[in-house]
Amino acid sequence: AxxxxxxxVSASCLDTIRSWTTxxxxxxxxxxxxxxxxxxxxxxxxxxxxxxxxxxxxxxxxxxxxxxxxxxxxxxxxxxxxxxxxxxxxxxxxKHVSVKEAVLPFEKFPGADVLLGPEMRSTGEVMGIAFDFSLSFALAQIAAGQKLPFSGTVFLSLNDLTKSHLPAIARSFLGLGFNIVATSGTARVLELEGIPVERVLKLHEGRPHAGDMVSNGQIHLMVITSSGDTLDQKDGRQLRRMALAYKVPIVTTVAGALVTAEAIRSLKSSPIQMYA
Structure with missing residues (x-):
């Protein structure tokens, strides 16, 4: 977004960008x-x-x-x-905040992973406008076809590089009334922090696994990052494709997860206003 x-972006960086561009x-x-x-x-x-x-x-x-x-x-x-x-x-x-979001047509390309890289993949763009960033971001997500849930269960599966952010992400969603489910490594980190979490098997570990929860409508939002392990990479790819197929909102970055929680909070507290 x-x-x-x-x-x-800091004020000093903005000053540098303005100067160089001029x-x-x-x-x-x-x-x-x-x-x-x-x-x-x-x-x-x-x-x-x-x-x-x-x-x-x-x-x-x-x-x-x-x-x-x-x-x-x-x-x-x-x-x-x-x-x-x-x-x-x-x-x-x-005075207002505008957020632009890319529209990514992954559902039109069977087998394509939803993880983003440096290449151009979007086929269009939408925007949300409000007086604060969180609500603007939420409106942009809705316009892009990402329906954010107000309640339910959030699935967390983060790689080792991003696990330090897990407690903040989990607490953000718990504070909104969501339940948390996670795979073993992610769940272990949360349990050590005293954060309530339900463990769920990875796809290659047996059944019922996280994919079954997705297909059964038991997961309402997914936060899943890529991993270096071959089996985890395969599992992650399959889960992201399942989320797409079952229209479960999916977030693939730490920053995205944190701002998504704030966006849901804004939507729950601020009714959407329509302007002709």
Whole structure:
């Protein structure tokens, strides 16, 4: 998901991005739109990946978020108008929060894993708008076809690299009234933290297993990350495909799990408002 204004990028990183982008545009003599892609490390280092003198799919999203038709402005500038002529000389920081979410057509490709990589897989984009990030994220998920449950059971299966985040994720959903089920390694971590959890077998460990719970409608949300173990990778892939087939919402990152819990909390406390 993409948020405007940003939720996680620091002010210093934003200043760097603004400065570099301005310098690039001037040095390349760009007139119109320019699309830059940056990467930011956990320590706050900014890296420029690429700069393209063209629009991107983010332009319509940003235009709607700030209330200005950027593609139209770019065409007018390229035809001789100035930004001053268009009364568009300052950065617009909206009071509301807009979240863009990709629409991923995994159900149309039998056998494809829902884990995301660096390649482009989306076939469209949607957006949610509200006055806080959590509700905007929730609305974007609904628009993308991900129906978030208000109650039921959450299945957790995290790899060793992300297990340190398990207690926070589990407590977030427990606080919303959900039950937690988990495979052995994940359950062990939660039990050591005193967090109530029901153990369930992995697919290769026998039956009834996690897949049976999915097909029986006993799991209402899945948080599952990839693992290095061959059997676990195979199990994870099958479970993610089953979640897709049975329309169980699935989250594959720690950050996604935490914000999904907050999104559900927002939906439960804030009724959705419709604007014509």
């Amino acid at each position: 993409c948020s405007l204004p940003t939720k996680s 310098k690039l545009a001037k040095r390349l003599n760009v007139c119109g739109l320019m699309n830059c892609q940056y990467a930011i490390t956990a320590s706050g280092d900014v890296f420029l990946l690429e700069a393209n003198p063209r629009a991107s799919r983010t332009v319509p999203f940003v235009s709607k978020a700030i209330g200005h038709p950027l593609a139209k402005y770019a065409c007018l500038v390229m035809s001789g108008k100035s930004l001053a002529d268009l009364n568009f000389t300052k950065e617009v920081i909206p």
